[in-house]
Amino acid sequence: MLNFIRTRVQQGTRTADFPGGKPALPERFRGRPALDRSRCADCAKCGATMPSQLLQIDADGRPSLDVGGCLFSPEEAAACPRGAIQFTTDHVMASRSREGLRTERGEIELAGALDQRMRQLFGRSLRLRSVAAGSCNGCEAELVALGNVVFDMARFGIQFVASPRHADGLVVTGAVNTNMRDALYRTYEATPEPKLVIAVGACAISGGPFRGSPEVADGVPSDIPVDLWVPGCPPHPLTILDGLLRLLGRMPGPRAMRGR
């Protein structure tokens, strides 16, 4: 018994000050990408070495960003020889629409809250079911981490449950491959209305690193309506938590909790 108490005291309280405090993210952390138009020469050289779908280059050769296609790799920043593409340490990235992640310079249209009826239903108690459909298990590992004492998602009334029948929504990870397609639709159908769908990670948004493989659908199919898109590869747990709280209308201010 003494050992229990001693260890408990030694371990202390580790829960992150969230939302509120500034998250302790290291200098090298690759968060929201940004495009500095003043450094961009419209030379389109970035297109040649870009290993992801982060860049969209229009007919005039002008680049813009699709954060939903970003793999958050150092190479994506290095693709611009003039340093116009940079990763900020800002972890806040979730959007309500796929279009909200397509941006001129990286200013994502951040997720707004659900309507009043949905907030009344889910605002203080949200039960989610996780479906991994052609992922690497990185995103799911971060979903698991949301349950640990540091992120402690349960303090906001959000929990993962064992069955879609018990759930208010699905969290979909992975590029939605052929072998999970049917299971995803059936899980979606088994979830009672009204329900939410949250797409977590580059794979669920755009196919991620597996884009173009004949075995995957390059993300959540369009006939499953998505309520929240969370970019990342995988997203930091705080990116997911921030998105969920925005959806529930529980973040203090629209731009609260910004990193640098």
Next chain:
Amino acid sequence: MSGFDALGLRNRRAIPWASVPVESLPSFRDSVVTAVHAGWRVVAFFGLPERAGASRLLAVLAQDERGELGATSAMVEESYPALSPDCPEVHYFEREIAEQCAIEPRGHPDLKPVRRHPPDHAARSRSAVFDREAYAFSRLEGDEIHEVAVGPVHAGIIEPGHFRFQAHGEEILRLEIMLGYQHRGVERLLEQVDAGRSVLIAESIAGDSVIGHGGAHCSAIEALARAHKTPRAQAIRGIALELERLANHIGDLGAIAGDIAYQPAAAYFGRMRGECLNLLMTLSGNRYGRGLVRPGGTLFDIPPGLATEMGERLVRLREELEPVATLMLDNASVQARLEGVGVLSRQHCTALGIVGPAARACEVPRDVRHDHPYGLFRFAHIPVATAWAGDALARSLVRWLEIQRSIDFVIEQLGALPRGPIRVESGALQPSELVVAMVEGWRGEIAHVVLTNDAGGIRRYKVVDPSFHNWGALEVALPGNQISDFPLCNKSFNLSYAGHDL
């Protein structure tokens, strides 16, 4: 034997493809079976299309005591006599060959799909052995036998897989595991995409083994490009690999505690796993170490200030870990709950070619860092940790021993980083060469076998995750246990679905 072991093949040493023997099918079969009976172990066994209607089978074997690798091959058309009846450790590889290459291993005792996809490495004009939609589960008959099906969508946040139990009351009589739900076509992608994308795909083979698979990929490329990375790059990669091991082993102990409802250890280990991920994030900008390991070295350095900071954080972590491990592993009720659960016998372990902590918990001391040393591990050694009982407790103890050894190792290496650049140029690949790059990931042996074509492109890219070897261990360890102990047994192996499914 035909001298396949005299090729000079070693971990990460490329050899000309032309030097790999091409034997007749009977002689090939005899070479592999004889070698396995003489103590060699199958690292990889797969096929590649050679010409219309014909494929080449390639077997890569390891002699762990001497640190040697061997390879041999044979031409095959529609079928060949299966090796499995005389060499059980290839039974799963042969199912994979049937699925990928549309070649039938005749006389295979349990020929079924592995991942359920159309053939993606078949010679032209071959048609699939399996129907994608059809999978026949084996079934026990009897008045009081019942069947329980679990998955692919599980109760927790777990990857998809399907488990079919034949049970008598609570007692499991047979377990059959059907996987493939995470299949993304990784090998094909690695053969087709350009080098800039391929490293990102390698990092996404199994999201908890980014350094392991990323490192195997980069080492294979470096060997084919004759790029010699600096001792500093080797040290940083070695440190990152051990941080990855620490994060996952600590997380596993927490998850095992969670599955036996021992909450304090579950909460504390869960938090301390995060400390290791945060160290990887400090180093690489990503909690899983993405972006660190690249062909030719690493993209991020550990300057002296950072080395000191990381060392101090690890010393604190070491002090916090010890009491929690004691709290858990010295507790009689924890021991009673883990002892005798999910026992893998040593005979099954060697017959099935099990790797990693699961093998070391059966007193089979396989460890790539020790047996086929590479990079940092040629100069600095981590003792191989073993236990003997082969049960969930032994697998937990091996993890705790490895945590202690890895944390000491990383602290020591951070204080002794060699000077020099972190990256060298890694250019064009040598044409028509074969390389085997093995890494001791936290789950065990990760092997990437890469063959280049005559233009220096990738002709065949074979990935063998430790889970590919080890899922079979769960099937043999479960009979006799209770169904309700399945989550605990599964967690004590903690195998990757994504790594297996590719």
